[in-house]
Amino acid sequence: MFSEVSAPQEGSCSLLLCxxxxxxxxxxxxxxxxxxxxxxxxxxxxxxxxxxxQYAHIYATRLMQMSPLLTERAQQKWGADVRIRKLCxxxxxxxxxxxxxxxxxxxxxxxxxxxxxxxxxxxxxPPRTRYIxxxxxxxxxxxxxxxxxxxxxxxxxxxxxxxxxIYGAEKNDGKFTVDDFCTADLPPQAPRTTLSSDRxxxxxxxxxxxxxxxxxxxxxxxxxDMVTGHLGDQGEQSGASTISRVLLAGNLLSQSTQDxxxxxxxxxxxxxxxxxxxxxxxxxxxxxxxxxxSVPVDVMPGQYxxxxxxxxxxxxxxxxxxxxxxxxxxxxxxxxxxATLDGVRILGTSGQNVKDIQxxxxxxxxxxxxxxxxxxxxxxxxxxxxxxCYPFYLKDPFILEECPHVYFSGNAPSYQAKRITGAEGQxxxxxxxxxxxSTQTACLVxxxxxxxxxxxxxxxxxxxxxxxxxxxxx
Amino acid sequence: MSVENTPSLSVCLSAMTAKRAALxxxxxxxxxRSRREEKREKRAPSPPQKDTEPRPLTAREIELQELxxxxxxxxxxxxxxxxxxxxxxxxxxxxxxxxxxxxxxxxSADTDPDYTHCLWSDYPL
Numbered sequence: 213m214f215s216e217v218s219a220p221q222e223g224s225c226s227l228l229l230c231x232x233x234x235x236x237x238x239x240x241x242x243x244x245x246x247x248x249x250x251x252x253x254x255x256x257x258x259x260x261x262x263x264x265x266q267y268a269h270i271y272a273t274r275l276m277q278m279s280p281l282l283t284e285r286a287q288q289k290w291g292a293d294v295r296i297r298k299l300c301x302x303x304x305x306x307x308x309x310x311x312x313x314x315x316x317x318x319x320x321x322x323x324x325x326x327x328x329x330x331x332x333x334x335x336x337x338p339p340r341t342r343y344i345x346x347x348x349x350x351x352x353x354x355x356x357x358x359x360x361x362x363x364x365x366x367x368x369x370x371x372x373x374x375x376x377x378i379y380g381a382e383k384n385d386g387k388f389t390v391d392d393f394c395t396a397d398l399p400p401q402a403p404r405t406t407l408s409s410d411r412x413x414x415x416x417x418x419x420x421x422x423x424x425x426x427x428x429x430x431x432x433x434x435x436x437d438m439v440t441g442h443l444g445d446q447g448e449q450s451g452a453s454t455i456s457r458v459l460l461a462g463n464l465l466s467q468s469t470q471d472x473x474x475x476x477x478x479x480x481x482x483x484x485x486x487x488x489x490x491x492x493x494x495x496x497x498x499x500x501x502x503x504x505x506s507v508p509v510d511v512m513p514g515q516y517x518x519x520x521x522x523x524x525x526x527x528x529x530x531x532x533x534x535x536x537x538x539x540x541x542x543x544x545x546x547x548x549x550x551a552t553l554d555g556v557r558i559l560g561t562s563g564q565n566v567k568d569i570q571x572x573x574x575x576x577x578x579x580x581x582x583x584x585x586x587x588x589x590x591x592x593x594x595x596x597x598x599x600x601c602y603p604f605y606l607k608d609p610f611i612l613e614e615c616p617h618v619y620f621s622g623n624a625p626s627y628q629a630k631r632i633t634g635a636e637g638q639x640x641x642x643x644x645x646x647x648x649x650s651t652q653t654a655c656l657v658x659x660x661x662x663x664x665x666x667x668x669x670x671x672x673x674x675x676x677x678x679x680x681x682x683x684x685x686x
Numbered sequence: 687m688s689v690e691n692t693p694s695l696s697v698c699l700s701a702m703t704a705k706r707a708a709l710x711x712x713x714x715x716x717x718x719r720s721r722r723e724e725k726r727e728k729r730a731p732s733p734p735q736k737d738t739e740p741r742p743l744t745a746r747e748i749e750l751q752e753l754x755x756x757x758x759x760x761x762x763x764x765x766x767x768x769x770x771x772x773x774x775x776x777x778x779x780x781x782x783x784x785x786x787x788x789x790x791x792x793x794s795a796d797t798d799p800d801y802t803h804c805l806w807s808d809y810p811l
Contacts, residue, residue, distance in 0.1 A: 265767035272763035276780040355760055605768050606776050 242453035247554040255609040256524035256546040267596045269605035278375040281396045282311045286377040289394050299357040302382045311377045312354035320345050363390035368574035373593035396589035398634035401615035405555035407660040414458045417622030420649030422492025423466030431652040431669035440506040461622030462514025462562020465492045493532050500536040508541040512549050514562035522600035556659045560620035565592035568599040578624040578644040623647050629664040756788050757805045765804040
């Protein structure tokens, strides 16, 4: 655990309180560990971007890629002689297995056609937190047909776009009665190399720079000082040297920098005002320069960052980081991001996929949704239905082909971590990284033991009467 | 059936009206009757025309027809918005075994838009 590594040693307080050393005394230097890093997110980088395509291609390739996996799982679960039928070959009353993409028909889902239809005379629906209702229905689609599902299946737990296999029979009224279902489950995992010493990765998200309240700025500075080794005595500094990498998972800028008023106000009012993002990016660049001069950093964009809206979000452009881009340790990454650190495979997103699933299902906990996406073997099943996505046609890059060792999503409301094991012995650490601007908490993942612990930087706000104190609690 | 009924009706009408005054409808009636007779005459010979052989398709037309069949094959996914070669590559990548002849046809005529673009390429999106 990180807290053990950086625990104050005996007699170390005297080091901070003793006289400054003489000129010829060598200051103790701690070298930071350098892990073998290789980014593997080539599949998320877009070359030419052509939007002249329909989104049907993504669904077709998703089904093409997942059907063989699902037929194998179905045979494992229900016996090798289970009948796997296409929807057009279904016979009444026959117990069989069908494979297809789920579509959830929701009454409350905002539909652009209903909004612009003049005969309904509807005002645009105000955004809700959740779009599920009692009357939702699940429909399974394969290449040619679709059929309504009912029976032993929990409608609230599924979202549109998940590919699953269903076991049951078609009854008289043209609906398919579900007896059981199965998902593609975890993909195969490459074994990770055992490390000899503790190595940590710091996961951080939701910095919220440029926001109206700057409560977390002090906490952020504390974090930067701790990681770069400017805090504490020798124990803390040697502990900080075991942090081999920092990963910023999205929402580096606050939501308030997305100023929509500029587009609606008159030009003469907004001509001289600068966009909120300019100052915020400068703050980010200065903070990153402090970090990058000491530790390699991966920067992933998030929902409110200046990059494209559709997934996969492209890396932030290096011209926005004039101070920090000259350092080779700055790695501007895409969202979702995948990398291998010392044989440990890390994969994750900035949280847009999880938040979207949360809106269209009854699941509340980010960690539960994260586990669900892993079991469905798809990073963002709701793309492109409700989550913006690029119209891929060749392959669906969000399908997990190899199981990661660490799977994270950023901007969760609170810190959560769990270790799960797959059917074939895969071990995954799931981490829901909390938003730093509201919780001042970051996560430290130990690459040797695959454990995660939160690290919280708290400081009292200016509203207190007492003198402000700072403490770092593990 | 109505065609057979109305001449008798118009005949009765004209008989009634001719006694009073000469109307314009008298002249129309004659024209109509002749047209109807022409139509009846034309209908008889139309079936035998279909027995004649359709002209044989050229090699290019046969190839285009095969490519159109490839476009409409449901196993390889949607065909709009991407070129036929891209669709063939995608099918090959996913192990669906598309016929090699289609690929050869597409590679031999890669500058001809009738070959490379799909059936619906003239329509937007």
